[in-house]
Each structure stands twice: as structure tokens, then as C-alpha cells.
Amino acid sequence: MNLFEVTDSDRKSQYRNMSEVLEACRIQDLSSSTNLKASRIRSLLNAYRLSKAYEPDSKVAYVVEQFPNELVYALGMIPWNIESMAILLAQHGCADSFINLTQQNNVSRDICSFLRGSLGVIMANCYPNPDIVLANDQPCDCLSKLANITSKNYRSPFFSISTPTELNEDTLDYLAGQQRRLMKDMAAALNMEFNEADLDRTVGHSNEAREYYCKTLELLRDYRLPGVAREMLEIFGMNAFGIPENVQLCKTLYQEALEMSKKPENKRSGKRVLWAGQAPDGSHEIMQYVEKEVEVIFWAPLWNSNMMKLDPDDPYRSIAQRAIEYHWHMERFQANLAEVCDTYGIDGIVISNAWGCRNMLALSPMLREVCGEKKIKYLTINVDFMDRNNYAFNHVKNRIDAFLEILKQSHL
Amino acid sequence: MIEQAEIFALMNRNRAEFVKSAGRPAIGWLSIYTPEEILDAAGLVPFRITGEFAQNTSEAGSMLCSNFCSYLLHSLSEGIEGIYDFADGMVIVDECDWRKRLYEAWKKQLNPPFTYFLELPKVITPESKAYFRLQLKKWVAALESHYQIQITGEALRRSISLHNETRTLLQRLYKLRQSDRSPVTGMEALQIMKAATAGRKEEFNRELARFLDDVEARNEPQAKPHRVLVCGSYFDQPELVEIIEQTGARIVCEDTSIGIKYAEGRIEENEDPLTAIADYYLEKATCARMYDSDIRLNHLLDLIETYKADSVIYFTLKFCDIYLMDYPYVMSRLQQQGISVLFIEGEQQMSNIQSIKTRVQTFLETRMF
Ligand code: SF4
Ligand code: SF4
Numbered sequence: 001m002n003l004f005e006v007t008d009s010d011r012k013s014q015y016r017n018m019s020e021v022l023e024a025c026r027i028q029d030l031s032s033s034t035n036l037k038a039s040r041i042r043s044l045l046n047a048y049r050l051s052k053a054y055e056p057d058s059k060v061a062y063v064v065e066q067f068p069n070e071l072v073y074a075l076g077m078i079p080w081n082i083e084s085m086a087i088l089l090a091q092h093g094c095a096d097s098f099i100n101l102t103q104q105n106n107v108s109r110d111i112c113s114f115l116r117g118s119l120g121v122i123m124a125n126c127y128p129n130p131d132i133v134l135a136n137d138q139p140c141d142c143l144s145k146l147a148n149i150t151s152k153n154y155r156s157p158f159f160s161i162s163t164p165t166e167l168n169e170d171t172l173d174y175l176a177g178q179q180r181r182l183m184k185d186m187a188a189a190l191n192m193e194f195n196e197a198d199l200d201r202t203v204g205h206s207n208e209a210r211e212y213y214c215k216t217l218e219l220l221r222d223y224r225l226p227g228v229a230r231e232m233l234e235i236f237g238m239n240a241f242g243i244p245e246n247v248q249l250c251k252t253l254y255q256e257a258l259e260m261s262k263k264p265e266n267k268r269s270g271k272r273v274l275w276a277g278q279a280p281d282g283s284h285e286i287m288q289y290v291e292k293e294v295e296v297i298f299w300a301p302l303w304n305s306n307m308m309k310l311d312p313d314d315p316y317r318s319i320a321q322r323a324i325e326y327h328w329h330m331e332r333f334q335a336n337l338a339e340v341c342d343t344y345g346i347d348g349i350v351i352s353n354a355w356g357c358r359n360m361l362a363l364s365p366m367l368r369e370v371c372g373e374k375k376i377k378y379l380t381i382n383v384d385f386m387d388r389n390n391y392a393f394n395h396v397k398n399r400i401d402a403f404l405e406i407l408k409q410s411h412l
Numbered sequence: 413m414i415e416q417a418e419i420f421a422l423m424n425r426n427r428a429e430f431v432k433s434a435g436r437p438a439i440g441w442l443s444i445y446t447p448e449e450i451l452d453a454a455g456l457v458p459f460r461i462t463g464e465f466a467q468n469t470s471e472a473g474s475m476l477c478s479n480f481c482s483y484l485l486h487s488l489s490e491g492i493e494g495i496y497d498f499a500d501g502m503v504i505v506d507e508c509d510w511r512k513r514l515y516e517a518w519k520k521q522l523n524p525p526f527t528y529f530l531e532l533p534k535v536i537t538p539e540s541k542a543y544f545r546l547q548l549k550k551w552v553a554a555l556e557s558h559y560q561i562q563i564t565g566e567a568l569r570r571s572i573s574l575h576n577e578t579r580t581l582l583q584r585l586y587k588l589r590q591s592d593r594s595p596v597t598g599m600e601a602l603q604i605m606k607a608a609t610a611g612r613k614e615e616f617n618r619e620l621a622r623f624l625d626d627v628e629a630r631n632e633p634q635a636k637p638h639r640v641l642v643c644g645s646y647f648d649q650p651e652l653v654e655i656i657e658q659t660g661a662r663i664v665c666e667d668t669s670i671g672i673k674y675a676e677g678r679i680e681e682n683e684d685p686l687t688a689i690a691d692y693y694l695e696k697a698t699c700a701r702m703y704d705s706d707i708r709l710n711h712l713l714d715l716i717e718t719y720k721a722d723s724v725i726y727f728t729l730k731f732c733d734i735y736l737m738d739y740p741y742v743m744s745r746l747q748q749q750g751i752s753v754l755f756i757e758g759e760q761q762m763s764n765i766q767s768i769k770t771r772v773q774t775f776l777e778t779r780m781f
Pocket of ligand 1: 358
């Protein structure tokens with residue numbers, strides 16, 4: 001068998017393959033849920049988009065995590081995040097067989113397990129055949145490499161954009177230019193029409209959703225809103241800015257958050273911990289354990305780049321700016337962490353290093369530096385939420401206990 | 413002959429002393445996509461940081477992380493240990509994520525007078541070439557302002573020609589290795605390729621020309637060896653080269669940055685110098701950092717054919733994610749063409765050399781006999 005050529009590219013078979021996995025793992029709802037109404041909407045939206053992607057006539061674009069999906073929606077395609085689907089499977093404890101598959105097929109165990117898991121799902125032919133594969137180098141080189149070899153696997157056209165690291169006029173021009181060209185290239189490859197008006201519409205939806213997203217974050221500053229931080233993380237990860245359903249989702253969450261904020265019991269109280277780095281599902285033992293003691297909010301959804309509205313008069317340039325701001329960058333990340341700590345009243349930080357994520361590992365010392373300057377307690381944990389061979393709760397439990405204890409004492 | 417090869421080994425061993433004694437400011441570099449021509453035209457001494465002199469990587473490990481590309485950890489350790497204190501700084505090309513993190517750590521923790529991060533696109537298009545040229549222009553401006561100099565077109569042209577001469581000589585070396593009985597050993601080639609980046613181009617060119625004249629005159633009848641091509645990430649592994657060649661096989665080409673990738677092509681001398689430099693460096697980018705893995709794969713397949721390689725050894729440093737991620741794909745394509753590949757994951761200073769030795773011997777011996 002050559003793993004780099006999918007022999008059965010019929011989406012019905014691929015759907016069957018995926019369904020078998022879901023059934024074997026007894027997964028009914030492929031979505032991490034809180035008790036919020038927004039969470040149920042997201043769950044339905046995910047289920048709908050999932051089934052739609054397997055339909056023979058749907059146009060599916062594989063994308064990497066931080067791809068500017070407004071561009072994909074503008075062409076009427078369904079973006080399929082190759083990594084996040086595998087993460088969802090892992091959250092339900094079904095990643096083992098995929099990880100094993102990669103191990104049998106020359107994939108080094110030193111590679112980040114999120115990527116190995118994703119490659120395993122692709123090797124098992126569980127994803128819907130893509131019409132096109134898209135990548136930028138965000139969040140990491142290795143994910144864009146995975147996207148490229150995936151395109152070989154399915155013999156699909158591959159398009160990429162390089163996101164520069166520094167933010168200045170030249171880099172914005174360069175990136176905006178690449179995006180403009182990408183739209184034309186994609187349309188030509190798929191034999192589709194592209195109208196700028198379609199991008200204007202998706203930008204409008206994106207901004208509308210952002211509006212609610214930012215308003216919810218504002219509430220999160222001053223209130224303890226159970227489930228809201230988790231839902232923000234999920235919305236961030238879903239990266240569905242650009243479709244009307246996401247506006248509905250963000251609006252619902254905001255309304256729920258607003259209602260909650262009116263209740264006296266939801267005034268800020270207790271210790272607040274910021275989770276930096278990969279976070280497991282809310283049902284994961286680590287999360288349950290920590291959240292029993294303190295309120296946890298997640299760093300990634302609070303990055304400045306998430307607050308940015310797109311400029312309707314120059315969408316490419318503003319999408320470019322957002323993309324550059326998403327890039328791992330020590331100075332920008334340090335400044336943002338310091339700001340988030342002040343704005344959200346952070347008492348402690350959990351720096352979660354996922355196995356093989358050397359970007360996060362290499363930035364951790366700089367994050368600890370910010371904690372030192374701000375005199376904020378921190379805990380660094382090495383975890384793996386995908387490959388069970390690399391992680392055991394017992395290995396981190398004592399350190400979490402000590403961290404929580406210190407936090408409690410600083411309360412006195 | 414051994415004596416002559418030893419000249420190159422000495423150039424490597426003494427690279428710091430030599431660069432120091434040149435009496436001009438020196439700038440270290442890590443990536444072969446660093447246009448040395450620009451540094452040279454600025455009157456500086458460009459030299460490659462090899463990481464081989466570091467004693468201990470624990471401090472570098474705590475600044476970055478210990479599960480990191482060991483070439484970069486060793487390079488940072490050399491910086492920490494003061495081996496490059498004589499140099500004005502570093503230029504780090506955006507070759508992979510880890511180099512971005514290295515740049516940040518180097519600048520923050522060591523903060524030499526001139527540290528520069530040069531962005532290099534991952535696709536080859538007219539737009540990316542124009543963008544890379546713009547980056548080079550900015551870099552030139554930064555050098556001019558830091559050193560209060562002017563980098564003239566004439567100086568650039570002179571430097572391009574000097575570096576092209578190095579390329580021509582190195583290509584002559586590789587041409588010799590294409591013959592059925594390659595007269596150059598893998599160890600000689602490794603020393604030569606490293607010496608090429610030791611900051612003494614004129615002297616290197618003279619020595620290499622002499623070496624090539626001698627080798628071409630050599631008339632040592634030998635048995636036709638089993639021909640090995642090494643490809644992969646940063647490869648500076650004399651022990652591994654020795655192990656391979658002790659089996660009776662001969663390394664005929666290294667598709668690595670201390671190998672043919674450094675020597676390929678030439679810069680157009682009759683064009684606008686910056687445009688020519690930008691085009692050259694971007695066009696020759698055939699490593700795993702480029703988005704499209706087929707760029708490297710197709711280049712590798714051409715090399716396998718040109719060098720009539722019987723076996724391929726795919727070497728990657730541990731934690732070099734881009735080469736690791738590329739491997740299953742590249743391997744499957746090579747196997748489809750009936751090419752045997754041995755995969756080795758190692759470190760800059762290998763601790764597991766014994767087990768690697770057994771694997772290499774088993775792989776090659778079963779193919780040779
Ligand atoms: S966890 Fe890190 S290495 Fe893995 S895909 Fe995400 S950014 Fe890349
Ligand atoms: S060996 Fe790999 S990880 Fe190390 S610098 Fe080179 S490309 Fe980057």
C-alpha cells in the first residue's frame with residue numbers, strides 16, 4: 001500500500017470510514033460542550049458542516065489552523081481544518097489507532113502528536129477528499145508541511161501563502177498581494193467565479209461576529225462567567241469568522257454572558273488562572289482538577305489579533321495584518337501576555353507545553369520572564385493530549401497541587 | 413594527498429582564530445541562504461557557525477528548550493561560551509521556526525552589536541523574488557547605517573565574482589564525484605565544504621584549485637564502490653561518514669547544506685547585483701523548508717540519477733520537524749522508484765553512534781554483497 005496515494009477517493013467511503021471510527025469510540029457529538037446554548041449551536045453547526053463536507057458536490061478546502069478562512073468562504077467552500085478534527089477525535093480518546101498507524105509508517109515520534117494524529121486520520125482515509133489544500137505557515141512550519149504532503153496524498157491542488165514575521169508596510173503589501181493572487185489561483189483551479197463582492201460579504205459577517213466576540217471578552221474581564229472562556233476558546237479554534245452562522249453563535253454567547261453578568265453570584269471572585277498553550281477538552285482530568293479550585297481562562301482567544309476588525313475598504317491588507325499578528329513572536333507575545341494579565345486580573349499562569357511543540361517550548365522561558373516581572377505565579381507542565389504514551393496525569397498532579405496551594409496561600 | 417585534505421581540516425578547526433586575525437569586523441551566519449556576497453561587499457568577514465566547538469548545551473537548553481534542533485542548540489552554546497565574542501554579530505535567515513526562536517534568544521540573551529533576521533519566502537514566484545530583493549535592500553541599508561559605509565554596486569559585483577569562483581570550483585569537485593570511481597572521499601568532501609564557509613574565500617579558492625588539479629591527476633585504480641548519497645537536514649557527522657566509508661561504500665554526494673546545496677548554481681554577473689543575488693538564493697532553495705516537498709524531492713531524484721547513487725541515507729537531526737515530516741513522503745516516492753533508503757535520526761554530537769553503526773553496516777552490507 002502506498003500511503004501517499006488515496007486509492008478510494010469517494011466521499012461516501014470516507015464518510016463510512018469516519019463513521020466507523022465515531023461508532024467504535026461511541027461518539028455522538030463531535031464537539032466539546034459546556035452547558036451554554038451557544039455550545040449547543042456550535043455543536044449543531046459542526047455536525048452540519050461535517051456532514052456537508054462529505055457530500056459529493058461540496059467544495060472542500062483543507063486548511064491549517066490559522067488560515068484566513070474569510071478567503072475560503074468567499075469562494076463558497078467549506079474549510080476543513082486538518083488538525084482540529086484530529087484533536088476532536090483525541091478528545092474523545094480515539095487517537096490511539098491513528099497514532100499507531102503513523103508509527104507503522106515511518107512518522108517520527110518526535111513530531112508533535114497533534115500533527116501525527118492528523119496524519120494518521122489522513123492515512124486511514126477518514127477525511128473527505130479535498131478539492132484544494134491551502135496552507136500558510138501558521139501556526140508552525142510542520143503543519144504547513146503536513147498540508148503539502150496531504151495534497152500529494154489526495155492529488156489535490158495545493159496553494160500557499162507565506163506570512164512574514166515582522167509587521168511593517170512591506171510585509172503587509174507582500175502578504176496582501178499573495179492573498180489577492182490566491183483568490184484568482186483558487187478560482188481558476190476550481191473553475192469557479194470569484195467576485196470581490198463575495199469577499200465583502202464574508203468580511204461583513206466576520207466583523208459582525210467579531211463585534212460580539214469582543215463584547216463578550218469585555219464581560220469576561222469583570223465577571224466570572226462559567227463556560228464562557230471555554231466557549232471562546234472553541235470559537236477561536238473553529239475559525240469560522242466569515243459565515244452568518246458564526247455571527248449567530250457569537251451573538252448567542254454574548255447574550256448569555258450578558259445575562260450571567262447581571263447575576264450577583266457571577267461577580268469576579270476567587271483566583272483566576274490563565275492557560276497558555278495547548279488546552280485539553282473541558283472534560284479532561286487536568287482541566288477538571290484545576291477548575292475545581294480556580295477559574296480558568298484561555299490565552300489564545302485573548303490575543304490582540306482576535307480583536308481586530310477587518311477593513312471593508314481594504315480587506316486583504318487587514319487580513320494580512322491579523323495574520324502577521326498571529327505569528328509566534330517573542331516581543332509581541334510578551335507584551336500581549338503582560339497586557340492580558342493586567343486586563344483580566346490574572347493570579348497565576350499554567351504554561352502547557354504539548355509534546356513536540358517546540359514553538360511553545362522555546363517561548364516558555366520568555367513567558368516565565370513576564371510572570372517574574374509581574375510577580376505572577378506560574379506552573380509549566382509537559383503534556384500530550386493526543387498520544388497517551390507521552391503523558392500520565394500522575395506525572396503532573398503533584399506539581400499542579402503545589403501550584404494550586406501556592407495560589408491559595410497568596411489569597412490569605 | 414592526506415596532507416592536502418588536512419589543509420581544509422585545519423581551516424575548519426582554526427576558523428575562529430583566522431576570522432579574528434582578518435582585522436575586519438566579522439558576522440556569523442547559519443543558513444546557506446545567507447547572501448555572503450553582501451557581507452563581503454560591506455568589508456565584513458562572513459563565516460558559518462557550525463556549533464561544533466560548544467562544550468555544553470544545558471544553558472542554551474534552558475533559554476530555548478532541550479528538545480530542540482541540536483545544531484541550533486550547539487550554535488547558541490558557542491555564543492554563550494564566548495567563542496564568537498570577537499564577531500560583531502549574526503545574521504539569521506528565516507529558514508525554519510526554530511531559527512526564529514534562536515534569533516530571539518540570541519538577540520535577547522547575547523545581544524551582539526549587529527544581529528539581523530532576514531526573511532526568506534517559502535515559494536518561488538516573481539512576487540516572492542521581488543519581496544526577497546526588498547528584504548536584501550533593507551538589510552544592505554541596515555549594514556550601511558550600522559557601519560557608516562556604502563555598499564557599492566562595484567563591491568557587490570566583485571564579491572559575486574569571488575563567490576561564483578568558489579561555486580565553480582566546488583562544482584568541479586562534485587563533477588569528479590560523479591565518475592564511477594570517485595577519487596574524493598566523503599570525509600574529504602565534508603572538510604572541503606566546511607572550509608568553504610570558514611571566512612577565507614580567496615585562500616580557500618586557491619587551495620581547492622590546487623587540490624582539484626592534484627586529484628584530477630591522480631591515477632589510483634580502484635574497485636567500483638557502492639555509491640551512497642546522503643540527504644537530509646544539517647549534516648556535519650564525520651563519524652557517520654567514516655562508518656559509511658569503512659564498509660567499502662563511498663559517499664558520492666551530500667544533498668545537504670554542507671554539501672551540494674551550498675555549491676549549486678551561480679549568480680548572474682551581468683544583472684543588477686541585488687536582483688541577481690535575490691533570484692539566485694531563492695531559486696536554489698531546494699530544502700524541506702519550502703512549502704512544496706516536491707521541490708526537494710525532484711532535485712533529490714535528479715541527484716540520485718546524476719551521481720548514480722546505489723543507496724540513499726536520509727539523515728535528520730532529532731527535532732528537525734520539517735525534515736521529519738517530509739520523510740514518509742520522500743521515502744515512499746524513492747521506494748516507488750526502487751531506491752533503497754536508510755533513515756537515521758541523530759544529533760549534532762551523536763551519543764547513539766554504536767547502534768547507528770550497526771544499522772548502517774547492515775543496510776549497506778546487504779546491498780553491497
Ligand atoms: S502544537 Fe505546536 S507543533 Fe503542534 S501543530 Fe500546534 S503549533 Fe505546530
Ligand atoms: S536542521 Fe532542521 S530544525 Fe535545525 S536549523 Fe536546519 S531546518 Fe531548522
